[in-house]
Amino acid sequence: TGCFTYDPGFTATAACKSAITYIDGDAGVLLYRGYPIEQLAKNSSFLEVAYLLMHGELPSKTEFEAFDHEVTHHTMMHEAFRTFLYGFRHDAHPMAMMVGMLGSMASFYHGSLDLEDAEQRRLAAIRLIAKVPTIAAACYRYSIGWPIRYPKNNLEYTTRFLHMMKEVPSEPLELSPTAAKALDLLFILHADHEQNASTSTVRLVGSTGANPYACVAAGVAALWGPAHGGANEAVLKMLSEIGRPENVGSAVAKAKDKESGFRLMGFGHRVYKNFDPRAKIIREMTFKVLDELGVNDPLLDVAVKLEEAALKDDYFVQRKLYPNVDFYSGIIYKALGIPTEMFTVMFAIARTAGWVSHWLEQQTDPEAKIGRPRQIYTGYAERDYVDLAKR
Ligand code: CMC
Numbered sequence: 001t002g003c004f005t006y007d008p009g010f011t012a013t014a015a016c017k018s019a020i021t022y023i024d025g026d027a028g029v030l031l032y033r034g035y036p037i038e039q040l041a042k043n044s045s046f047l048e049v050a051y052l053l054m055h056g057e058l059p060s061k062t063e064f065e066a067f068d069h070e071v072t073h074h075t076m077m078h079e080a081f082r083t084f085l086y087g088f089r090h091d092a093h094p095m096a097m098m099v100g101m102l103g104s105m106a107s108f109y110h111g112s113l114d115l116e117d118a119e120q121r122r123l124a125a126i127r128l129i130a131k132v133p134t135i136a137a138a139c140y141r142y143s144i145g146w147p148i149r150y151p152k153n154n155l156e157y158t159t160r161f162l163h164m165m166k167e168v169p170s171e172p173l174e175l176s177p178t179a180a181k182a183l184d185l186l187f188i189l190h191a192d193h194e195q196n197a198s199t200s201t202v203r204l205v206g207s208t209g210a211n212p213y214a215c216v217a218a219g220v221a222a223l224w225g226p227a228h229g230g231a232n233e234a235v236l237k238m239l240s241e242i243g244r245p246e247n248v249g250s251a252v253a254k255a256k257d258k259e260s261g262f263r264l265m266g267f268g269h270r271v272y273k274n275f276d277p278r279a280k281i282i283r284e285m286t287f288k289v290l291d292e293l294g295v296n297d298p299l300l301d302v303a304v305k306l307e308e309a310a311l312k313d314d315y316f317v318q319r320k321l322y323p324n325v326d327f328y329s330g331i332i333y334k335a336l337g338i339p340t341e342m343f344t345v346m347f348a349i350a351r352t353a354g355w356v357s358h359w360l361e362q363q364t365d366p367e368a369k370i371g372r373p374r375q376i377y378t379g380y381a382e383r384d385y386v387d388l389a390k391r
Contacts, residue, residue, distance in 0.1 A: 004374045012272070014195075015371065016203060019193040020053055020357055025271035031280065032192060033057070041281050046073065046187035047157045050129055050353035053192050054360060068156075074130035075151035075160070077138070078108055086143050094345050095224045102220055105131070105213035115209065124212040125356035132352045133157070136345045137164035143341070158184040161349070166337070178292045179336050183346075186329055187287060189278045190347050192354030193326045198222040199228065202355045204371040206362050219355045220348050222345040226265065229347040230266055231328075235266040236299070236330035236340050244298075245305040252306070256315045264310060266327030268319070277324040295335040303331060 007013045022031040030037040033052050040049055044058075051059045051067045059067060084104050087096050109127065111267040138148045141164075149164045159180045167173045193199070203221040223229035242251045255264040267274055290297060307323055310316045317358050333343050362368050 001068065006376050009270075010200070012219060013098055015200065016362065016365070017055065017193070017367065018358065018361060020110065020111070020361060021192045021354070023194055023271050025269070025273050028272060028277045028280075030193075035241065037189065037277055038281065042186055045157075046184045046191065046350065046353070049188050049191050053353050053357040054125060067332055071127050071130045071157065072153045072160075075134050075153060077134050080108075081135070081138070083147065085138055088142065088298055090143070090145065092143065093144055094136070094139045094341055095230075097142070097349070098136065098345055098348055099217055099221045099224070101135045101139065101388040103214060103217035106211040106217070109213060110211050114278065115363065121212070124274075128352050128356050129214055130215065132349050133161035134164060136349055137161060140165050140339075143352050144163070151289045156180075156220055158187060162336075168335075172310040176293065177285055178289060178356045180362045182285065182289045182332055183336060186282070186332060186346065187350040189281060189325060189349035190353070192357065196211075196228065198351060199227075199354060201389060202359055202379075203362055206359045207368060207371040212356070212359055215359055216352060216355050219351070220313075223348055223351060225342060227352070229344045231265050231324070231326040232333070232347060233340050236334065236343065238265045239299045239302050239330075242302050242306065245301050248305045248309050255310075256313070264306070264316075264321070266324055266330075267310060267316070268321040269324045272322065272324065273320040273369075275322050276324045277359055279327055282325060282328045282332070283323070284330050289332050290335050293335055294358050297335060298333060299334070300331055303328060316369065 005013070020033065023029065023032070032040060032049060033056055035052070035058075038054075044052075047068055048059065048064060052072075053063060055187045081101065081104070085097065085101065088100070105128075109124065112352045113124065134151050141148050146168075149167050151160055152163055153160070153161055159175055162175055162180060162183065163173060166175075195203075198219040202215045202219040205218045206212070227235045238251070243250060252264070255267075284302065288299060289295075307327065310321070316322075329346075330340070330343050333346060334340070338346065
């Protein structure tokens with residue numbers, strides 16, 4: 001009761017106005033600030049896309065250099081983070097560590113943080129984009145017992161991250177340009193996606209005036225679930241379990257059986273009902289990257305057969321379920337030598353650019369209000385307290 005609409009899952013509710021990202025789910029269109037994702041994927045870099053999302057325009061050469069310089073000079077994390085990191089269990093999931101580490105950033109940047117000051121808000125966004133890869137690499141290295149690496153600021157954003165993650169002291173790291181370029185492209189495709197669950201979470205927390213690092217930590221928590229960013233990890237586990245192309249038929253049958261509780265991971269999307277344009281780009285890229293890196297992954301055959309079988313099946317056709325961004329991304333991460341547990345962390349690094357852009361937009365939106373959904377109450381009507389002795 002009451003004059004509001006029941007909309008579980010917000011399938012028909014716009015909670016804000018935004019000029020950042022446009023999606024046409026029926027036509028398979030995705031634009032960042034008006035630029036088609038296909039053009040950005042082909043011509044841009046992740047850091048340039050981060051600038052675009054944050055500022056609304058592509059940077060000039062000088063603007064980009066200044067942005068790059070600023071991000072590069074905020075990549076270090078405070079040494080006290082080490083103590084914090086070393087408190088996690090050695091086998092903690094890297095996403096659990098990410099939630100904790102990002103939340104702890106709020107304790108480093110809080111007291112003097114004035115959210116009314118545009119420059120301080122901008123700096124918070126820069127710090128987040130700059131430090132998230134450093135934190136992600138540290139979480140990974142801690143999880144495998146390797147010493148943490150400092151960011152090498154003579155490298156560009158994505159290569160610097162790969163370096164921090166993989167470098168071993170006595171062996172100079174040969175990073176293939178194909179690997180860095182592939183990861184950068186995946187970062188571009190994951191950078192923003194309007195009001196998805198994690199971005200809406202960042203905005204909901206942001207609507208209360210909370211510390212921006214805490215807002216992004218909340219976004220990371222929302223991203224972790226297998227229905228959202230955790231799907232990339234779940235896809236790879238699913239493909240490994242299916243194991244061989246011959247087993248694809250039974251996996252499809254199981255996904256159609258509601259009793260099984262099993263869904264085809266990497267399939268379906270709330271908004272895309274025709275195709276996911278990111279999946280189209282990633283699919284093409286998977287074959288190219290594996291070929292260039294000389295990787296022969298039998299799971300790619302499983303993925304191709306699974307996609308083929310599902311796309312022919314009435315159940316998936318009728319429900320307009322297509323491969324989404326996460327269906328092939330894991331195979332590329334695997335080919336780049338990134339372990340499965342780190343897949344969703346990769347997503348978080350990229351999506352940080354989107355989260356901070358939405359947070360910045362919200363902070364100056366004159367129509368923004370505290371997010372406060374209503375509910376349909378289904379509990380008891382008023383009743384009297386009963387003494388313990390009488391219960
Ligand atoms: N496998 C089997 N059946 C499915 C699947 C799937 N992957 N996805 C949806 N369905 C069925 C669902 O059971 C329902 O059937 P029915 O109408 O008979 O009840 C129908 O399709 C509609 O599904 P829904 O759950 O109402 O749709 P939604 O918009 O609430 O959920 C989704 C979207 C992405 C959570 C869902 O498709 C899903 O769980 N997919 C698998 C997880 C996944 O790949 N997530 C990544 C999403 S893209 C990247 C990101 O956002 O992070």
